[in-house]
Amino acid sequence: MARSASAMRGQILESALRLFAVHGFRGTSLQDIASDVGCSKASLLYHFAGKEKIFTELLTPAQDALAALLDRVAGLEGGRLVEETVVGYVDLTLRFRREIRLLFEDIAEMSCHQDLNVIELADRLLDALAGRSQHPPARVAAWMVLGGVFITGATDDEVAPDEVLRAEMIRSALRTLDHTPS
Amino acid sequence: MARSASAMRGQILESALRLFAVHGFRGTSLQDIASDVGCSKASLLYHFAGKEKIFTELLTPAQDALAALLDRVAGLEGGRLVEETVVGYVDLTLRFRREIRLLFEDIAEMSCHQDLNVIELADRLLDALAGRSQHPPARVAAWMVLGGVFITGATDDEVAPDEVLRAEMIRSALRTLDHTPS
């Protein structure tokens, strides 16, 4: 064996990213990664100071890219600011799709392993939000609302009193869905 | 001791919800919950068949409420369908805010424990998306976009080819932010 150090590190990160994205961080043991790579658990700890260091190294590129984007738009304002930020942010989430996914698969695994069948409910909710349409624009917008409301409602950032928060979430969601409220 | 069974179950669920929402499901041990309740770990397992059963029982009301909402809007269509779904969904996320939060705190804890400082970056991103505005409507919309893009980009639901997905995410986000693209 004894591959080059950098190649080995790359293989470890690749396996870790794939396994984390399927079973989550805590749901993946060092032994799992070692087996996937084809080396011993001790070898992982020779190349990385600990399990968390692997995790950190996986997310650092995404973090750096986000920081770079924010620096890039720091000087802008008004329409240009918003547009560039949105486009850059969307591109980042697509580029680092797997890295983001690994953050959620911990949840996904938990929510499915038991009799909770959130998948089916999420699907029905998506259908309703899309107005039963199957067209990609409507589906994408429905996903945006599903995720946006979910996260915004759960945030502890006291952005506004609950009544205002509720009203603005509804208005924003309807805008997202391109739906002029009656 | 020997409280009434139902009162005990209530206390356990209350403590579990609070602890799960702070340290996450896997980050909270049965001993943690027992200490918080003021009983033994074995006592928890007398009232609940296992750790997952506690988790399930915590999320079941939210799941039932969502199912009820979907049944309620099942017969609607067009504008009424979308509006009622959005309002109902927003209300649900606010009502079950703590339950949703417990799903995420596993992530939050992970993302902060190391040198990754996602919080500061998320704050800067929020500012940019809101066009540096501090007004609640702009802030809420920025949160909706931040969460919506994050989740939509990470979903494995093949809703559209990547180019279409990207374009529609950008269009949706700009609509959410009430920003007419140039």
Add this chain to the structure above:
DNA sequence: ACCATAACTGTCCGATCGGTCAGAACTGAC
């Protein structure tokens, strides 16, 4: 061929966790 160094591994350890079980403590009905 030799050897210093890098790469790698088998084995062990302490800690933690979810869960079991026999029995103690408490309760209310009689």
Add this chain to the structure above:
DNA sequence: GTCAGTTCTGACCGATCGGACAGTTATGGT
């Protein structure tokens, strides 16, 4: 007071995990 049934607990178990460490194997420069 007695007793059956409910509630509760300390002690223990097996499994798993992240990590430490001494020792082995491969590598590349000389």
